Amino acid sequence: MRVQATSRILALVVPLLLSLNSHAFAALGQNEATVHESAAAAAPVAPATVAEPASGAAPAVAEAAHGEGQGEKPGDVIMHHILDNKVYAFEPFGEITLPEIAVRPFGIDISVTKHVVMVWLASAVLLVVGLSVGASVKGMNSKQSPKGLANVIEALVDFIRTDVAKSNIGPGYEKFVPFLVTVFFFILICNLLGLIPYGATATGNINVTLTLAVFTFVITQVAAFKAQGVKGYLQHLTAGTHWSLWIIMVPIEIIGQFTKPFALTIRLFANMTAGHIIIYSLIFIAFILKSYIVAMAVSVPFAIFIYLLELFVAFLQAFVFTMLSALFIGLATAHEHHDEDHALEHAAHH
């Protein structure tokens, strides 16, 4: 009975929706400006609402960069949202052209971009959280139980300290804990900021992930030198093989040193970018097919599903980056074990 009634209502409503659909799009003409997910609600937003036309060329640049123009491809819009930008758009309320910095240290352009803003925002959030937790922790003795935010942060710090740092690095892990904890929270907050409306994913930019991976690389190399000395480090490069194989092994080992941070860079960047591209693509299916039904049945549910998945991936990738950093540091500093291996291999050779 109920199924029949539902199907009847659907039979009535579906053609109505379809006709509404076509009317709505007809009213807009051939304008494809609605390709923006938020612009769908506010189709007639004109460049008049541009908030800060900072420089003379700004409106035109902003309009072009922002993608309010006509005849735009969905791919372009997606890329526009994924990529870094000198204009921070708050559609449909307007946009802010981020300030250019004239000073060029080392000849590089250090102008503020969208992702720089997000990095700063993440740093600020992390500083506020960290300092408040630090203050609340300082004020209590070991017999009190932690409360609220301090409890959450403390659990994560303890997890990274024992399960990530201690189990992967082993003895002497203590001095790497601050870096690992900071990198974890930094990536986590960047990932999460990319998931809130008007946010951008700084960790979806390869420059950011590269910088973080370079930190891991530098720390790994310094730790390896400190733990093994120059001789041990060079021995490590030969991987304990016979000298006649060194011509093959040494380049491979050197390349191996660089593939680790490269893998970290690409993994985080690709994961964060891919998730966002999927969400945008799912939403654009509705605009490409110009149908509310597709929007309700496909785009929104699937986008929500991917969004929840992204929420999980935000934590997962922050953890993976931290975990692998700890693993690489552990591999670089685990010298006793390797020395034994080398000695055994030498004994076998002679």
Place this chain on the structure above:
Amino acid sequence: MLTSGIILLEGGLLNPNPGLIFWTAISFLIVLLILKKFAWGPVVSMLEEREKGIQSAIDRAHSAKDEAEAILKKNRELLARADAEADRIIREGKEYADKVRTELTEKAQAESQKMIASAKDEIEQEKRRALDVLRNEVADLAIRGAEKIIRTALDAEKQKVVVDDMIKELAASRN
């Protein structure tokens, strides 16, 4: 207007942006240094302190348990020893009582035996003495009778009278 060509040229996914690298590095370093001093340091030291506290609490609980078990064991031993002691005392008391009883009985029996024996001896002696007395008296009587018989001489009738007198005399003296 943004076309794919411009995207590839200007802002590809792999487009290097030194400014962003610069700012990321600076921001991350500042955050790292500040939080290392003011957040992670206190948190980690507090965690270590708590770990130590928990460990010491566990150790203390274990030692207390061991102590309690030792005390319980000692108590059981003491109880068992006290039980054994009590058993021993009771057994010894019983044994002593038995011994005393048997000793007393034996002594009493021996005493009574001795008394009976001495009584028998006395009776025997008295009997023998009485017989001796009787034998002496009979001998005296016989001698006296014979004397009288001899004195009255030859007369049978007289003899008979004498004997009768003597018997009468005896009977009279007996009574």
